[in-house]
Amino acid sequence: MSEEIDVKLEQEVAEFYQSLGIHQGPGDIQYRVILRVLGKNEGKITEFAEIRKYTDQFADKGSIGSKMKTVFQLEGLAEKVKRGGYVITDKGITASNFLKDSTAFYKKNKRMGEIIERMP
């Protein structure tokens, strides 16, 4: 899959979920971007440097490394195959698909919100 990752959009979506009281998973920008990068490289090794290319805009190296260990590796969403190299698991793909659905829900909700806003 060669989909582009829009960090700004991911941030918007995360903020939307945070506003609903969902601060983990879909409401966590770090989780979103890491999972998007891992999902983009399905079947290939994802270098930590590639993840950082996107996450450096909003988080430091330490917190991303910690997230990789405490969430992705611990829950079995990604496996470390070499130093600084990760592969997404089947469970990770499920999480990635859920993330895509969460983006679609956000877009649908936003579009409808705008329509309602324009209704007198």
Next chain:
Amino acid sequence: MSAGLLLNATICFAITISSFAFAWVLARSEDEHSEKSKPALWSLVVLWSLVGLTYLPTTVRMVAAYIGNPTLDFMMYNLAAIPFSFVSVPLVFFIMYVIVGDKRISAYTSLLFVFFGVSYLTFLYTKGVIGPEVSDFSSLFMINSDIAISIYLMGLFVIPTAMILGLLFLIFLQRMPKRLRYRTALPLVAISFVFDFMLTDMITLIDAMQLAARIFVLIGTVQAFLAYFPPLTLQEKLGIKRYSYELYESPEDIDDINGEDGEDIDV
């Protein structure tokens, strides 16, 4: 000279008064609306004004039929045809603006319906009408141009109705709070009611159908009122009442929250 014609005239007058009143109330509430919803609000004001302007000469027309004045009847029919032909213009603008959110695109699309309206009027006036045929309940005219009827059905009826149904479908597909669903769907149902039955009213050749269509136009106008200004009992019944409340915070609660053991928290 039957009472049925007077009843018809009364219904037309009721539609006129309620449409103008509704347009006026909407226009007066301009300050309560956001900048984004103002273009749609004004298109609704124009729409309801055009409905009123269509039924004002129609009221006179029914009175003219009652007193047996076919010339006045004919003149009023031609006069009512003008606002009627342009009813779809603000309607299309309203729907396009609500869906797309671009004033320019909405204006250009509605301009197309100005063209439809002008074409309809041109064919109507050049080919003329046959009538009036006065019955117990109504006075009917038959449009003497097939092209006018085709424009009327395709341009003025099918497309705007499909647009309303599309927007309604979009709203029903989305899960949203009951209050918002009521606030968005009911005005559309009301507009659809009024618009569709106005067209039925203008094209029908059966007097009872014309009277029934006008009753439904009146029901649609009342529905539109209820959509924007629902009475309290209806709000409670439908569960759409907006309660005005203040955040509850009493000193006892604060003590409870700050309590050391926190066992006897009163919720």
